Amino acid sequence: MSEVRFKELRHAPPMAVNFAKAVLRARVRPGSAPVLSDEGLRLNDVAQKSRHLAAYRQVCGFSADGHLPITYPHMHAFALHMALILGDGFPFPAMGLVHVRNRITQFRPIGEREQLNIKCYTGNLTQVEKGYEFSIFTVVSTAGERVWQSESVNFHRGGGHGEKKAPDAQRDAQTTAPAPDLIEEWEVPADTGRRYASVSGDRNPIHLYPLTAKVFGFKRQIAHGMWSKARCLAALQPELPEQAFTVDVRFKLPMFIPAKVKFARTRQNDGIDFQLLAADGVKPHLSGELRPVSD
Structure with missing residues (x-):
């Protein structure tokens, strides 16, 4: 380019x-x-x-x-x-x-x-x-x-x-990853998409109401991906470093709301791995890692 x-x-x-x-x-x-x-x-x-x-x-x-x-x-x-x-x-x-x-x-x-x-x-x-x-x-x-x-x-x-x-190396690595050292359960209300839309400006119909989501092939509204990322980082806020760091997230299965989800965090030597999972603790909505920026 x-x-x-x-x-x-x-x-x-x-x-x-x-x-x-x-x-x-x-x-x-x-x-x-x-x-x-x-x-x-x-x-x-x-x-x-x-x-x-x-x-x-x-x-x-x-x-x-x-x-x-x-x-x-x-x-x-x-x-x-x-x-x-x-x-x-x-x-x-x-x-x-x-x-x-x-x-x-x-x-x-x-x-x-x-x-x-x-x-x-x-x-x-x-x-x-x-x-x-x-x-x-x-x-x-x-x-x-x-x-x-x-x-x-x-x-x-x-x-x-x-x-x-080729197979996703990150996904394969998660099959042998250590057990999380923190698991929290969250309730995600049905109006989360509308509330986030009001501050973000992202009023994509798939996030607002069951009827507007069905027009685009979803059974009901889904949460914004960037809301999910923000919510995870809000949970990690006390642990975020003052120094430069990167947080990399992959959005996976859509989160139909209202929903019950599980936030799992695992400390690593150089950072934190985290996931946002469905209520069954298996299906992933989001996976991410936080790492310091090397000099």
């Missing part, structure tokens, strides 16, 4: 406009040789709104400690993500994309009064067995210092090469 050309925005794109565009572009198809745009988006001097931050903490379970929750910068980036995948010429429709993995690196805790500069761009387009995967990268800085970055991997079904991939 060529060097990214960044377009500077004065304001975050309105989510209502983004979702209207998503409907209009629902019939977009990638063709035989899809190509990602080399244009990125940049938004500077983003201030934190205390009421919005408090609402985010409440729905995700974070306590107020003077710093932004590690997943909170994604709230500012999401509208930019949507604008990127709704741009003219983008090869995939927004509707139907599946968020399969999210990797966040926090280089230091971010104060809740700091203003942020955010830039987002796409890359790493890969043809896989059943379709295509691509990444949306986000870099957050303040006063010229990079403080946070993420990679969101999305999957589009259709047009894959049909070749089965």
Whole structure:
């Protein structure tokens, strides 16, 4: 991919406009040789709104400690993500994309009064067995210092090469992993998707009501993947390091809500492994690992 050309925005794109565009572009198809745009988006001097931050903490379970929750910068980036995948010429429709993995690196805790500069761009387009995967990268800085970055991997079904991939080494390793040193049971209410949508702007119908989810083939609404990640990290909040660290999560089976789930954490020498499991303690909704950033 060529060097990214960044377009500077004065304001975050309105989510209502983004979702209207998503409907209009629902019939977009990638063709035989899809190509990602080399244009990125940049938004500077983003201030934190205390009421919005408090609402985010409440729905995700974070306590107020003077710093932004590690997943909170994604709230500012999401509208930019949507604008990127709704741009003219983008090869995939927004509707139907599946968020399969999210990797966040926090280089230091971010104060809740700091203003942020955010830039987002796409890359790493890969043809896989059943379709295509691509990444949306986000870099957050303040006063010229990079403080946070993420990679969101999305999957589009259709047009894959049909070749089965090698066994998942992470999945195989989990079969011999040590027993968790912490297991908690959580109740996830039916309105979780609507509450998270109100703070994130992600009002995808699959997360809202049973009827709107059924239109897209789900038996009832499912929880947002980034809510699940945030809820797990809220449970780990007292253990998150001050130094730079990365938390990498794979989204697996959808969580139909309301639900009872189990959060399992296992300490490792250099970090923490964690899972969010169905009530049976077996079916995985999410698996993740937290590791320090090596110097």
